[in-house]
Amino acid sequence: MKYPVIKGTSYVLIHTPGLLLQQANLEGLPFSHLLTDQLRSFDSVAGYPPNQAFIGNLFPEDLPQIPRPWYNNSLPNAKRQGLLGEIFPEDEFLGLLHAVDVYGLVCLEAGFKLAVSEKLRSHPALSGLNGIATAQDNGCSHAEIQEIIKAGEALPLTFGGRIIGCIRKAHSSDSTLSASRVLENLTAKASAAAALQLLFRKTGLKPQDVDYIIETSEEACGDLRQKGGGSFAKSIAEACSCSNASGADTRAFCAAPVHALMQGAALVQSGIFENVVVVAGGCSAKLGLNAGIHLAHGMPVLEDLLGAFAFHISKDDGINPIVRTDLIGTMKVGCGDSPQQVYSSLVAEPLTRGGYKILDIDRYAAELVNPEIIEPTGCGDLAQKNYKMIASLAVLRREMDRTGIEEQIQRFGVPGFAPNQGHIPSGVPYIGPARDLILRNKVNQVMIIGKGSLFLGKLTRLYDAVSLIIQRNPKQKASVSI
Amino acid sequence: MLKGKKVIIIGDRDGIPAQSLEECVISAGGEVIYAMTHCYV
Amino acid sequence: MDQENQAQIRALAEKYGDEELIAVLGSADPEMAVIAAETAAGSDPAFVDLFAEAQLGLKSYHIAELKEFIDHQVYLRHMEMMEMVLDIPGIIHEVSTVRKQFFPSEVSV
Numbered sequence: 140m141k142y143p144v145i146k147g148t149s150y151v152l153i154h155t156p157g158l159l160l161q162q163a164n165l166e167g168l169p170f171s172h173l174l175t176d177q178l179r180s181f182d183s184v185a186g187y188p189p190n191q192a193f194i195g196n197l198f199p200e201d202l203p204q205i206p207r208p209w210y211n212n213s214l215p216n217a218k219r220q221g222l223l224g225e226i227f228p229e230d231e232f233l234g235l236l237h238a239v240d241v242y243g244l245v246c247l248e249a250g251f252k253l254a255v256s257e258k259l260r261s262h263p264a265l266s267g268l269n270g271i272a273t274a275q276d277n278g279c280s281h282a283e284i285q286e287i288i289k290a291g292e293a294l295p296l297t298f299g300g301r302i303i304g305c306i307r308k309a310h311s312s313d314s315t316l317s318a319s320r321v322l323e324n325l326t327a328k329a330s331a332a333a334a335l336q337l338l339f340r341k342t343g344l345k346p347q348d349v350d351y352i353i354e355t356s357e358e359a360c361g362d363l364r365q366k367g368g369g370s371f372a373k374s375i376a377e378a379c380s381c382s383n384a385s386g387a388d389t390r391a392f393c394a395a396p397v398h399a400l401m402q403g404a405a406l407v408q409s410g411i412f413e414n415v416v417v418v419a420g421g422c423s424a425k426l427g428l429n430a431g432i433h434l435a436h437g438m439p440v441l442e443d444l445l446g447a448f449a450f451h452i453s454k455d456d457g458i459n460p461i462v463r464t465d466l467i468g469t470m471k472v473g474c475g476d477s478p479q480q481v482y483s484s485l486v487a488e489p490l491t492r493g494g495y496k497i498l499d500i501d502r503y504a505a506e507l508v509n510p511e512i513i514e515p516t517g518c519g520d521l522a523q524k525n526y527k528m529i530a531s532l533a534v535l536r537r538e539m540d541r542t543g544i545e546e547q548i549q550r551f552g553v554p555g556f557a558p559n560q561g562h563i564p565s566g567v568p569y570i571g572p573a574r575d576l577i578l579r580n581k582v583n584q585v586m587i588i589g590k591g592s593l594f595l596g597k598l599t600r601l602y603d604a605v606s607l608i609i610q611r612n613p614k615q616k617a618s619v620s621i
Numbered sequence: 622m623l624k625g626k627k628v629i630i631i632g633d634r635d636g637i638p639a640q641s642l643e644e645c646v647i648s649a650g651g652e653v654i655y656a657m658t659h660c661y662v
Numbered sequence: 663m664d665q666e667n668q669a670q671i672r673a674l675a676e677k678y679g680d681e682e683l684i685a686v687l688g689s690a691d692p693e694m695a696v697i698a699a700e701t702a703a704g705s706d707p708a709f710v711d712l713f714a715e716a717q718l719g720l721k722s723y724h725i726a727e728l729k730e731f732i733d734h735q736v737y738l739r740h741m742e743m744m745e746m747v748l749d750i751p752g753i754i755h756e757v758s759t760v761r762k763q764f765f766p767s768e769v770s771v
Contacts, residue, residue: 393662475640475641475644476632476638476639476640476641476658477637477640477641477644477739477740478636478637478638478641478740478743478744478747479739479740479742479743479744480739482743506635506662508662513661513662516661517691517693517694517696517697518635518661518662518690518691518693518694519690519691519693519694521635521661521662524635524636524690524691524747525635527746527747528743528744528747531743531744531746531747532743534746535742535743535746541746544746559662561662564662590634592634592658592660594639594657594658594660595660600639600640600656600658602634602638602658602660622728622731623684623728623731623732624731626682626683626684627674627678627682627683627684628683628684628685628686629671629674629683629684629685629686629702629720630685630686630688631663631685631686631687631688631689631698631702631722632688633687633688633689633690633694633698635690636688636689636690636691636694636744636748637688637690637725637740637741637744638688639688641688641740642686642687642688642725642740644736644739644740645686645725645728645732645733645736645737645740645741646686646728646732648732648733648736648737649728649731649732649733650731651686654674654678654683655670655671655674657667657670658688659663659698661694
């Protein structure tokens with residue numbers, strides 16, 4: 140069988156303390172009075188070990204060797220650029236937000252806009268984005284911006300604690316087009332566009348060669364009568380000059396990225412499209428989700444980052460790792476939510492189908508949220524919990540003895556390192572490192588697991604999970620560096 | 622212990638979710654009147 | 663626990679009273695079980711200011727504490743693997759401590 144391959148990946152983090160405070164204000168949270176300088180600086184965000192792992196300057200497997208708390212152990216000489224991605228500061232993000240807005244909803248102060256446009260135009264990946272290469276209007280004055288905000292027509296946009304712009308509502312009475320919804324949606328679009336531009340830069344894939352884009356965030360764009368109409372995918376394709384591409388959105392809460400990888404792989408393997416991109420931007424509503432708890436623990440507010448990613452799936456090139464489309468694991472409706480039935484269906488069943496055992500997998504990657512962010516909430520390390528279930532299932536299936544559980548978790552469990560952005564940590568942050576390790580002959584096969592809390596939408600009490608296996612290309616001869 | 626009791630189920634997506642708890646409680650003679658599952662991320 | 667769920671539980675607690683009504687938890691670790699049990703008994707520590715008045719007054723039991731009352735086959739189907747995953751002694755200790763704290767007349771299961 141000719142399997143599709145993962146031809147390239149890109150990962151983006153965006154430091155957005157201003158957006159975090161805006162979110163806190165919107166929710167009326169008690170810490171919204173915090174000053175910007177009580178939040179992390181860009182340098183401390185860049186040097187934060189899990190972030191360096193996210194952009195590929197460190198393997199997630201090496202994180203446990205760095206003493207906790209990681210926020211007190213910044214990596215020296217950390218760069219914003221990484222082998223697999225890049226970390227962007229908030230001013231560049233606001234410039235991006237303006238660049239991807241095609242309805243004049245984002246107003247930036249003229250001086251700020253000029254300075255940030257200059258930065259974006261000189262950025263090797265972002266300079267090609269529509270709206271950056273081509274000049275837009277000249278921006279607003281500070282007084283104009285204040286006036287729009289005061290009139291209740293817009294929400295402020297801040298940088299370094301100063302209002303430098305605003306985002307307008309897109310309709311006078313439709314709440315699905317309120318300023319806060321426009322901000323959420325343009326945030327998802329802008330951060331996804333950054334990831335896609337970076338993918339082009341890192342892989343050499345040309346925008347005009349992209350056939351289809353699947354977008355997998357957790358936002359909904361539309362209006363009163365079609366609240367989740369979409370399509371983020373096509374808007375991102377347009378912003379990134381993918382003139383030959385179409386696309387659509389896939390939604391399944393945090394499980395969506397793995398569903399989308401499966402769909403993208405199927406589109407390539409069937410021959411419908413040659414080059415498919417799976418992309419997702421970040422979620423502004425999840426910024427500062429546990430900020431109150433972090434502050435109560437005397438920690439910095441760690442949820443100050445948007446995440447985004449883009450993956451290129453293409454036909455077999457004899458080099459890149461393959462997606463085993465014949466070994467997809469799902470959580471069928473009838474499987475219920477009993478943990479051992481879920482993991483049997485998700486992990487053991489597809490492996491058995493392929494003639495593998497649980498312990499044949501070199502790495503499992505599930506719920507890769509950075510434990511330092513979520514442990515203070517009392518929920519423990521979610522990634523490790525998943526691996527404990529997988530190892531325990533191996534015991535139940537008599538693949539190993541109970542005493543080997545810890546050792547196996549150490550061997551196959553990818554530690555959490557992703558920002559707490561819902562769909563972002565859901566297994567897929569490891570696709571980049573996995574591709575690298577497989578190409579360098581260090582690892583043979585990896586299982587990526589996505590889990591989504593469908594029940595939050597109140598249509599079902601079910602949750603969802605899906606798994607796929609990425610494997611060394613059988614035709615790959617020598618070790619290849621990415 | 623559970624027989625004749627009305628039970629509120631507080632499940633954990635990454636622990637034991639609601640439907641599993643519900644089956645266990647019903648098998649013990651409890652009556653489930655509200656069930657929810659939590660997700661912490 | 664979100665405000666909506668707390669409100670629902672409060673309404674049920676008021677309707678039935680704590681003699682008839684209990685909460686059964688599926689928390690994955692002791693710390694989370696404590697938070698859930700305290701929420702059901704008193705108020706959510708994460709929303710102390712907002713919910714100071716919200717005394718739900720419910721006794722909580724973790725599912726692992728109720729093993730002997732549950733049909734053995736049903737229990738095995740849902741819990742056999744989880745017994746390897748969970749810190750059951752830790753969870754039982756923590757949840758029963760919360761019960762004793764909020765309901766001093768409480769005796770062990």
